[in-house]
Amino acid sequence: MNASEIGEFVGALFILLGGIMSVISVYGLLRLPDVYTRSHAATKSSTLAVLLTLLGAFIYFWSTAHFISVRLLLGIVFVFLTAPVAGHLLVRAAYRSNVKLADISGTDDLHDVLHKEEK
Amino acid sequence: MLAQLLLNIVIAFLWMLLIDEDEIILTTFFAGFLVGIGVIFLMHRFFGTRFYLRRVYATFKLLLIFIWELIQSSVLVLKQILSPKLKIQPGIFRHETVLRSDLEITMISLLLTLTPGSVVMEVSPEGNVLYVHAMDVESERGAILSQLKNFEKAIMEVTR
Numbered sequence: 001m002n003a004s005e006i007g008e009f010v011g012a013l014f015i016l017l018g019g020i021m022s023v024i025s026v027y028g029l030l031r032l033p034d035v036y037t038r039s040h041a042a043t044k045s046s047t048l049a050v051l052l053t054l055l056g057a058f059i060y061f062w063s064t065a066h067f068i069s070v071r072l073l074l075g076i077v078f079v080f081l082t083a084p085v086a087g088h089l090l091v092r093a094a095y096r097s098n099v100k101l102a103d104i105s106g107t108d109d110l111h112d113v114l115h116k117e118e119k
Numbered sequence: 120m121l122a123q124l125l126l127n128i129v130i131a132f133l134w135m136l137l138i139d140e141d142e143i144i145l146t147t148f149f150a151g152f153l154v155g156i157g158v159i160f161l162m163h164r165f166f167g168t169r170f171y172l173r174r175v176y177a178t179f180k181l182l183l184i185f186i187w188e189l190i191q192s193s194v195l196v197l198k199q200i201l202s203p204k205l206k207i208q209p210g211i212f213r214h215e216t217v218l219r220s221d222l223e224i225t226m227i228s229l230l231l232t233l234t235p236g237s238v239v240m241e242v243s244p245e246g247n248v249l250y251v252h253a254m255d256v257e258s259e260r261g262a263i264l265s266q267l268k269n270f271e272k273a274i275m276e277v278t279r
Contacts, residue, residue: 021197028200036252037209040235041200047233048193084232091238091252102209 007063014056021049033102035094043087050079123159123171130155177276184273188234188266195262196235196254210256211240214249214264217271221246223278230270237263 028041058072134151135143156172163170199207218224224246228239231251236259241250253263 021193024197024200028196031200031205033205034209036238037207037254039238040196040254043232043238048189048235080233081229084229088228088232088239091240095240101211 004063007059011056011058011060011063014052014059016056018049018052018056021052022046025049035099036091036101039087039091043083043090047079047083051076054079120168120171120174123163123166123168127152127155127159127171130158174277177273181270181273181277184269185230185233188269192235192237192266195259199254207255208257209252209254211250211252212256212260214251214267216247216249216267218274219247220278223274224249226274226278227267227270230274231267234266237266 025041025046029038032038032041054072054076058069061067061069061072131148131151131154134154135148138147138151140147160170160172199205216224216227218227224242228242228249231237231239231249236254238252239249240252242248243250251263253259
């Protein structure tokens with residue numbers, strides 16, 4: 001087993017892990033009770049999944065074709081820049097339009113603050 | 120900080136010109152850059168600021184801490200999703216941050232939102248209170264708080 005074969009294997013392993021992680025996040029999306037907890041499953045677990053997939057592709061091209069793909073790395077950077085902004089805005093908009101938290105929820109420190117602002 | 124980096128590049132450029140080769144060779148530039156790092160390390164106290172590579176090092180450390188937290192909390196969230204009975208108690212808690220400037224607040228919200236299990240829902244208008252929605256508040260409070268402290272410390276090393 002030479003170096004390029006090992007690289008191929010590692011890349012494939014990363015992509016497989018990323019795929020498994022996406023499947024689990026979709027399962028979480030279907031299963032969790034409300035918007036807020038779903039956003040955890042949807043936006044967050046998928047950041048790691050995307051990271052693993054792109055990294056796997058990067059390692060694969062690097063080891064087999066000796067080609068350092070800057071575009072894949074830039075893809076990771078931009079996913080990591082945009083995903084949290086989208087997640088934050090979705091959750092914030094949901095809360096501001098009075099979407100209820102799930103019944104199992106515990107503390108809610110934000111409710112009083114926003115309510116006071118409205119008065 | 121920026122002045123030090125600029126000076127370093129100037130030193131590298133001068134080094135390349137003074138070696139006076141027939142063509143521009145990148146390795147000569149990097150040799151000059153290394154020399155520049157040495158010179159600036161000896162001289163940096165005259166700038167009145169910290170050595171700029173220390174900030175680069177702090178950024179690198181922040182990145183490593185972030186990746187570690189990302190993996191840890193991803194595993195946690197995946198475990199919670201896959202557990203046969205949902206035993207979570209999501210909730211919103213408020214956290215007063217010690218960070219002050221806009222850049223620092225943006226960085227901590229970005230990092231917190233990126234790590235699974237916590238989303239920043241609101242930032243107070245003054246910018247010193249974060250409202251964080253967490254997947255499992257009661258049993259994970261300690262873990263989330265220690266994660267917050269970790270990030271705050273690492274960010275402060277970068278920006279101050």
